Amino acid sequence: MAVLHHYPFCPHSRFIRLSLAEMGIQSATAEERPWERDESFLRLNPSGTTPVLCDDEIAVPGANVIAEYLDETRGPGLNGRRLLPPDPATRVEVRRLVEWFNGKFFEEVTSYLLEEKILKRFRRGASPDASAIRAARSNMRYHLRYIGYLAGTRNWLAGDRLTYADLAAAAHLSCADYLGDVPWDEDETARDWYARVKSRPAFRPILVDRIPGMAPAAHYADLDF
Amino acid sequence: MAVLHHYPFCPHSRFIRLSLAEMGIQSATAEERPWERDESFLRLNPSGTTPVLCDDEIAVPGANVIAEYLDETRGPGLNGRRLLPPDPATRVEVRRLVEWFNGKFFEEVTSYLLEEKILKRFRRGASPDASAIRAARSNMRYHLRYIGYLAGTRNWLAGDRLTYADLAAAAHLSCADYLGDVPWDEDETARDWYARVKSRPAFRPILVDRIPGMAPAAHYADLDF
Numbered sequence: 001m002a003v004l005h006h007y008p009f010c011p012h013s014r015f016i017r018l019s020l021a022e023m024g025i026q027s028a029t030a031e032e033r034p035w036e037r038d039e040s041f042l043r044l045n046p047s048g049t050t051p052v053l054c055d056d057e058i059a060v061p062g063a064n065v066i067a068e069y070l071d072e073t074r075g076p077g078l079n080g081r082r083l084l085p086p087d088p089a090t091r092v093e094v095r096r097l098v099e100w101f102n103g104k105f106f107e108e109v110t111s112y113l114l115e116e117k118i119l120k121r122f123r124r125g126a127s128p129d130a131s132a133i134r135a136a137r138s139n140m141r142y143h144l145r146y147i148g149y150l151a152g153t154r155n156w157l158a159g160d161r162l163t164y165a166d167l168a169a170a171a172h173l174s175c176a177d178y179l180g181d182v183p184w185d186e187d188e189t190a191r192d193w194y195a196r197v198k199s200r201p202a203f204r205p206i207l208v209d210r211i212p213g214m215a216p217a218a219h220y221a222d223l224d225f
Numbered sequence: 226m227a228v229l230h231h232y233p234f235c236p237h238s239r240f241i242r243l244s245l246a247e248m249g250i251q252s253a254t255a256e257e258r259p260w261e262r263d264e265s266f267l268r269l270n271p272s273g274t275t276p277v278l279c280d281d282e283i284a285v286p287g288a289n290v291i292a293e294y295l296d297e298t299r300g301p302g303l304n305g306r307r308l309l310p311p312d313p314a315t316r317v318e319v320r321r322l323v324e325w326f327n328g329k330f331f332e333e334v335t336s337y338l339l340e341e342k343i344l345k346r347f348r349r350g351a352s353p354d355a356s357a358i359r360a361a362r363s364n365m366r367y368h369l370r371y372i373g374y375l376a377g378t379r380n381w382l383a384g385d386r387l388t389y390a391d392l393a394a395a396a397h398l399s400c401a402d403y404l405g406d407v408p409w410d411e412d413e414t415a416r417d418w419y420a421r422v423k424s425r426p427a428f429r430p431i432l433v434d435r436i437p438g439m440a441p442a443a444h445y446a447d448l449d450f
Contacts, residue, residue: 045321046325046371047325047329058313058314058317059317060317061317061321062320062321062324064289064320064324065317065320065321065324068293068316068320069313069316069317072313072316073313088283088294088297088298089283091293091294091297092283092284092285092286092290092294095287095289095290095293096270096286096287096290099287099289099290100271100272104272146271
């Protein structure tokens with residue numbers, strides 16, 4: 001069985017957890033703390049980041065590489081439920097948006113929130129940088145409008161069907177939402193789209209994740225928020 | 226004919242120029258200055274970054290998305306010269322290294338050099354940050370050792386054949402090399418590998434690129450450096 005090495009509040013790991021569940025792939029999980037730079041984990045991924053999927057004796061490192069690998073090895077059997085649909089123009093749009101959320105949104109929003117609010121709890125003497133959190137919240141607002149714009153012109157973010165683009169966006173938003181940092185009242189279309197993704201069975205394990213000593217925002221697991 | 230929108234000293238653009246040439250794909254180029262945030266360019270790529278490949282009325286934005294698109298639409302016809310070989314484990318390794326260079330190496334080395342030494346020349350009153358340049362040079366040294374390690378254990382960076390991994394690494398190194406920021410004497414194996422990539426016909430257009438008012442390092446276009 002495939003084993004996903006992940007950290008529960010790593011948005012890239014959540015993207016792959018959602019993707020595996022949507023594709024119906026049975027897998028086990030192994031929790032990593034990538035900041036501890038454990039030698040055995042660095043052998044799986046020299047860049048030392050989560051997630052890594054071990055499948056058939058291949059260690060597949062990094063969310064985007066795993067998504068491509070899963071589509072190539074399992075995608076064709078999924079037919080209409082394929083998360084990277086076969087049409088070339090749709091594949092471009094799905095990949096563009098996956099890069100947008102796993103790259104740009106991460107750099108501008110989730111990396112700050114994760115570092116300042118969660119990871120610094122594990123480092124003695126480190127305290128959150130308020131200006132970094134303010135920057136993340138400010139950036140969040142234009143990203144939320146962009147999600148609202150996409151969801152308002154299409155059924156799902158990249159087109160007619162649920163794809164990797166929705167799962168990448170929802171994975172990052174779910175981390176920020178745990179921390180209470182998504183201003184849902186600013187964009188109803190984005191909220192309605194997120195409610196649809198959040199109510200899928202694949203999302204359930206994400207909604208029961210907890211950071212010890214840090215409760216989620218009140219509406220975090222609420223499907224009707 | 227496909228049109229590549231690029232900036233000559235954008236390493237991600239150089240990766241795609243090299244890939245198009247190695248695949249024997251005829252294309253035209255259009256030079257962009259992404260920092261000017263031109264409206265018509267933003268319509269091609271909302272994230273406002275180079276490169277973008279316009280092909281058959283599809284705008285394909287971002288180096289990794291273009292590489293996947295080119296492999297899917299042209300790769301199978303290339304047989305043994307395919308830059309993303311068909312074997313699943315090799316595809317994982319090529320993609321891992323492409324992400325390493327286009328992501329990690331860019332964040333730790335080329336983004337600093339590009340910003341401080343080239344892009345700030347276009348902004349009135351901006352002066353290079355010496356500490357950022359020092360950080361880039363320090364990070365370069367461990368990346369160069371990693372390239373030497375890979376080239377010393379394999380024929381090319383990802384295995385037996387030239388792949389996207391070599392082109393991504395060489396694209397980033399070529400930008401740093403123009404600026405004289407690659408300490409080639411520190412790793413002979415890395416230098417020998419780069420000499421092999423640099424002497425390929427696909428590399429010639431890269432070696433004649435010039436920044437107005439800023440000459441390249443003396444050995445930049447020298448195949449026997």
